[in-house]
Amino acid sequence: MIPLEIAERTTAPDGRPQSEQPAWRRDFPIDVPQEQYVARRDFTKFMMLTSVAFGVGQLFIGVQNWLRGRRGPLPAQAIAKVAEVPVGGARSFHYPDASEPCLLLRPDEQTFLAFRQKCTHLGCAVVPDDGHKQLRCPCHNGCFDAATGRPLTGPARRPLTRIALENRDGVLYAVGVEETPA
Numbered sequence: 111m112i113p114l115e116i117a118e119r120t121t122a123p124d125g126r127p128q129s130e131q132p133a134w135r136r137d138f139p140i141d142v143p144q145e146q147y148v149a150r151r152d153f154t155k156f157m158m159l160t161s162v163a164f165g166v167g168q169l170f171i172g173v174q175n176w177l178r179g180r181r182g183p184l185p186a187q188a189i190a191k192v193a194e195v196p197v198g199g200a201r202s203f204h205y206p207d208a209s210e211p212c213l214l215l216r217p218d219e220q221t222f223l224a225f226r227q228k229c230t231h232l233g234c235a236v237v238p239d240d241g242h243k244q245l246r247c248p249c250h251n252g253c254f255d256a257a258t259g260r261p262l263t264g265p266a267r268r269p270l271t272r273i274a275l276e277n278r279d280g281v282l283y284a285v286g287v288e289e290t291p292a
């Protein structure tokens with residue numbers, strides 16, 4: 111129920127009372143006092159719809175995670191020959207599919223590391239920095255330790271996702287995705 115003083119101040123162009131106006135005009139009133147008035151029922155409806163949308167979103171994420179967990183072990187995928195990656199170098203690849211860009215790093219002769227390239231803050235692509243000791247996210251200046259994937263500075267709180275590697279006769283294979291504990 112709209113208070114009388116607000117209803118009186120609100121006059122539609124056709125002069126008819128508010129109760130006879132079409133729904134679109136009642137939803138988008140033309141007068142400032144009317145516009146600022148939010149009925150308790152409308153507010154409750156808005157809160158209910160927001161809560162339902164939030165719940166559906168959470169459910170969707172939960173189902174996706176559940177399905178991902180049931181996919182079983184990921185297939186091994188050859189990503190580079192050892193000889194092709196120079197010491198101190200990096201190389202990009204996709205794993206387990208084309209939608210997941212990753213980075214392969216070779217900090218020293220014997221060590222190979224791989225991480226998902228997606229920053230754990232808002233998903234920008236991280237790039238090697240500081241002689242490949244760090245992985246930097248250009249979006250909000252986030253920085254990760256290139257040896258462990260842990261966040262060093264910036265807004266990200268979770269480590270980069272690590273890709274498990276195997277060296278099979280001089281060929282590097284991605285063999286799985288390791289969710290690093292926070």
Ligand code: FES
Pocket residue numbers: 229230231232233234247248249250251252264265266
């Ligand atoms: S998206 Fe990487 S720090 Fe924000």
